[in-house]
Amino acid sequence: MQIIEEIKNNELVSNPSEIQKICLDKLKLNPLPNVKSELWRLSNKSKFSSFLDYSHKNKESKVCIPYKNSSQNIIRLIIGENSKINLEEENYSIKELKDSEIVDYIKKNISTFDQNDHWSDLLNHCLSSKKNILGLNISGNKIPSIEILSASSSDSFNAKTLILFFKQDCKVDLLQINLGDENSSLSQSTYLCLEENTSVNHGVVSYGENKSNLLNSLNVIQKAKSSYSLGSLHFKFNYARFEIRINQLEGDAKTIIKGIQITKNKDQIATYTKMEFNGPNGILDQVNKSLADDKSHAVFEGTIIVPKTAQKTDASQLSRNLLLSKNAKIDTKPQLEIIADDVKCKHGATISQLNEEELFYMRSRGLTLEEASKLQLSSYFQEIISCIPVSKDRWNLLDKLLEET
Amino acid sequence: MQSKTKELNPVLEVNNLFASTEDLPILKGVNIAVNPGEIHAIMGRNGCGKSTLSKIIAGHPSYKITKGEIKFTGQDIQSLEPEQRAQSGIFLGFQYPIEIPGVSNLEFLRVATNARRKFLKKEELDTFDFEDLVREKLELVKMDSAFLSRSINQGFSGGEKKRNEILQMALLEPKIAILDETDSGLDIDALRIVASGIKKISNKKTGIILITHYQRLLDEIKPNYVHVMSDGQIIKTGDSDLALELEKYGYEWTDNFLKKQ
Numbered sequence: 001m002q003i004i005e006e007i008k009n010n011e012l013v014s015n016p017s018e019i020q021k022i023c024l025d026k027l028k029l030n031p032l033p034n035v036k037s038e039l040w041r042l043s044n045k046s047k048f049s050s051f052l053d054y055s056h057k058n059k060e061s062k063v064c065i066p067y068k069n070s071s072q073n074i075i076r077l078i079i080g081e082n083s084k085i086n087l088e089e090e091n092y093s094i095k096e097l098k099d100s101e102i103v104d105y106i107k108k109n110i111s112t113f114d115q116n117d118h119w120s121d122l123l124n125h126c127l128s129s130k131k132n133i134l135g136l137n138i139s140g141n142k143i144p145s146i147e148i149l150s151a152s153s154s155d156s157f158n159a160k161t162l163i164l165f166f167k168q169d170c171k172v173d174l175l176q177i178n179l180g181d182e183n184s185s186l187s188q189s190t191y192l193c194l195e196e197n198t199s200v201n202h203g204v205v206s207y208g209e210n211k212s213n214l215l216n217s218l219n220v221i222q223k224a225k226s227s228y229s230l231g232s233l234h235f236k237f238n239y240a241r242f243e244i245r246i247n248q249l250e251g252d253a254k255t256i257i258k259g260i261q262i263t264k265n266k267d268q269i270a271t272y273t274k275m276e277f278n279g280p281n282g283i284l285d286q287v288n289k290s291l292a293d294d295k296s297h298a299v300f301e302g303t304i305i306v307p308k309t310a311q312k313t314d315a316s317q318l319s320r321n322l323l324l325s326k327n328a329k330i331d332t333k334p335q336l337e338i339i340a341d342d343v344k345c346k347h348g349a350t351i352s353q354l355n356e357e358e359l360f361y362m363r364s365r366g367l368t369l370e371e372a373s374k375l376q377l378s379s380y381f382q383e384i385i386s387c388i389p390v391s392k393d394r395w396n397l398l399d400k401l402l403e404e405t
Numbered sequence: 406m407q408s409k410t411k412e413l414n415p416v417l418e419v420n421n422l423f424a425s426t427e428d429l430p431i432l433k434g435v436n437i438a439v440n441p442g443e444i445h446a447i448m449g450r451n452g453c454g455k456s457t458l459s460k461i462i463a464g465h466p467s468y469k470i471t472k473g474e475i476k477f478t479g480q481d482i483q484s485l486e487p488e489q490r491a492q493s494g495i496f497l498g499f500q501y502p503i504e505i506p507g508v509s510n511l512e513f514l515r516v517a518t519n520a521r522r523k524f525l526k527k528e529e530l531d532t533f534d535f536e537d538l539v540r541e542k543l544e545l546v547k548m549d550s551a552f553l554s555r556s557i558n559q560g561f562s563g564g565e566k567k568r569n570e571i572l573q574m575a576l577l578e579p580k581i582a583i584l585d586e587t588d589s590g591l592d593i594d595a596l597r598i599v600a601s602g603i604k605k606i607s608n609k610k611t612g613i614i615l616i617t618h619y620q621r622l623l624d625e626i627k628p629n630y631v632h633v634m635s636d637g638q639i640i641k642t643g644d645s646d647l648a649l650e651l652e653k654y655g656y657e658w659t660d661n662f663l664k665k666q
């Protein structure tokens with residue numbers, strides 16, 4: 001665990017920024033998360049340590065756009081590769097945050113962090129240099145789709161940070177793409193702040209190459225009357241963690257989370273979600289899917305917190321999992337902390353296999369086992385993929401997935 | 406006991422077939438032979454093994470053949486996968502058609518039809534040509550094209566599911582069709598529609614096995630042979646009058662017949 005050693009010995013960053021200094025000091029005393037805690041106990045120890053084995057000093061990343069260019073009007077940004085962004089159009093504006101705004105915002109957040117809960121973000125802020133932090137103020141509607149790419153480069157560890165403020169009444173589609181190169185680790189921390197009456201349709205697509213690792217942390221703050229929809233897809237990682245924390249600050253907002261993770265070989269991919277309602281009338285509609293093949297391991301834990309102030313919360317969480325091999329493993333667990341008494345909270349988890357009788361029915365009509373399985377899998381994927389804001393003719397995610405599985 | 410229907414070139418031949426699932430024997434020496442153009446009916450008490458026989462012919466992986474053979478156009482098919490059997494012209498109309506949520510009926514029918522066409526060395530159909538074909542076949546079973554855009558059998562009524570089976574048979578143009586209680590759950594009009602559909606699809610080259618509990622279907626489609634199955638065996642074979650006698654005397658009558666043997 002090269003990075004941990006360097007943190008301990010004060011060798012990680014030669015010229016740390018203010019934020020890096022704060023985070024390095026925090027981690028120096030206690031550089032690792034508590035492996036016995038709920039958030040980390042299922043994490044594969046040797047994979048986790050290999051995640052921390054790449055040096056962050058090696059290379060800057062270089063992004064290859066994973067699909068064909070199109071005539072559609074898209075605002076594409078690459079974290080770490082951008083020159084100044086300052087768009088002021090008739091219906092919208094997108095402006096870079098000032099350095100001081102970024103520093104203040106991250107500092108404010110760090111001061112509230114529980115070291116174990118937010119270990120991924122602390123590590124990210126230790127490593128993410130000023131160049132690799134992108135912060136934007138976004139306002140208006142009729143905004144073209146925004147795409148933000150983040151990548152690691154082979155044989156190295158890259159850390160990227162994204163901070164987006166969505167101003168009141170803003171309405172936007174945002175696609176975030178995290179690409180892992182061969183033998184690499186990527187730490188991506190993202191902060192989204194949704195002001196009142198905003199509507200953000202967020203897609204996260206993360207995939208790697210041979211022996212890629214990912215630590216993807218997403219923090220979302222929702223003010224009243226905001227609507228946040230997340231469609232996420234994680235696949236092809238040796239080791240990946242997707243941590244989602246969403247806070248409906250005043251309740252009275254809508255959150256949709258539809259996620260799928262696909263594991264093969266000996267991969268481990270885990271998703272942890274923490275949904276907090278801090279006011280009444282909040283809505284959550286969550287579906288998480290895991291598809292595990294070969295000797296892989298998928299983990300999903302979804303926490304929902306409904307304190308006394310969050311009366312009339314309406315939350316639904318489903319975990320629908322598919323095991324494709326006897327040697328694969330799926331762990332799934334809901335964690336409900338409900339104190340308010342007048343709430344609707346539905347949750348459920350299923351783990352199943354491809355249905356034998358359905359397969360036989362299709363085969364008895366001449367479809368090969370492969371074709372029949374593909375049809376079943378596409379229907380399984382489709383529910384999630386349809387929530388990712390990218391048009392099918394630009395990037396056919398379903399085809400890409402079927403190729404991979 | 407041996408059925409008397411064996412002839413020179415049967416499309417389907419089941420010889421002394423024994424089969425079991427998880428060591429539970431279900432078929433105990435079934436013999437049947439169907440020639441091109443023939444219609445056979447199989448009747449018998451609930452649980453005697455009719456559906457099991459049909460699923461084994463279609464290649465269901467849950468059952469194991471312990472003795473005997475199944476020949477299709479002269480070839481032993483034991484080593485063929487279910488899809489190979491279907492492509493080469495074996496069709497099973499399910500007693501309980503399976504609902505498959507999320508998979509489009511139209512797409513399913515198209516892939517299935519093309520798999521069969523490929524085997525027959527016919528040109529595969531694109532979406533447009535296929536829609537023309539399927540509309541023509543829908544007419545045979547008087548089904549609304551709205552069913553095509555739904556998921557396979559999902560939320561179909563019992564009768565609609567059975568019509569969807571016959572639609573598939575019409576598209577696949579099999580050499581042997583085993584229709585497992587396709588008449589159960591059909592109202593009087595639907596029964597006539599389905600029966601006339603089956604008659605239109607079948608020709609001198611197709612063999613048909615109707616598994617049924619009721620005379621009604623056999624009034625519409627007159628079988629050449631009626632077999633009575635009991636505890637995993639065909640215990641009696643006769644002509645279409647046998648079904649009428651069964652209607653009259655019940656299965657105890659054939660049980661007695663077995664005792665006399």
Ligand SMILES: Nc1ncnc2c1ncn2[C@@H]1O[C@H](COP(=O)(O)OP(=O)(O)OP(=O)(O)O)[C@@H](O)[C@H]1O
Nearest residue numbers: 426429431450451452453454455456457458467500
């Ligand atoms: N997969 C299985 N596992 C266990 N038992 C089975 C299985 N398949 C069939 N059987 C048993 O084998 C026997 C024959 O079943 P089958 O479905 O073939 O009857 P059937 O003649 O079609 O009856 P019905 O007229 O009610 O449709 C039954 O006792 C049934 O319970």
Ligand SMILES: [Mg+2]
Nearest residue numbers: 455456457500
């Ligand atoms: Mg049956």
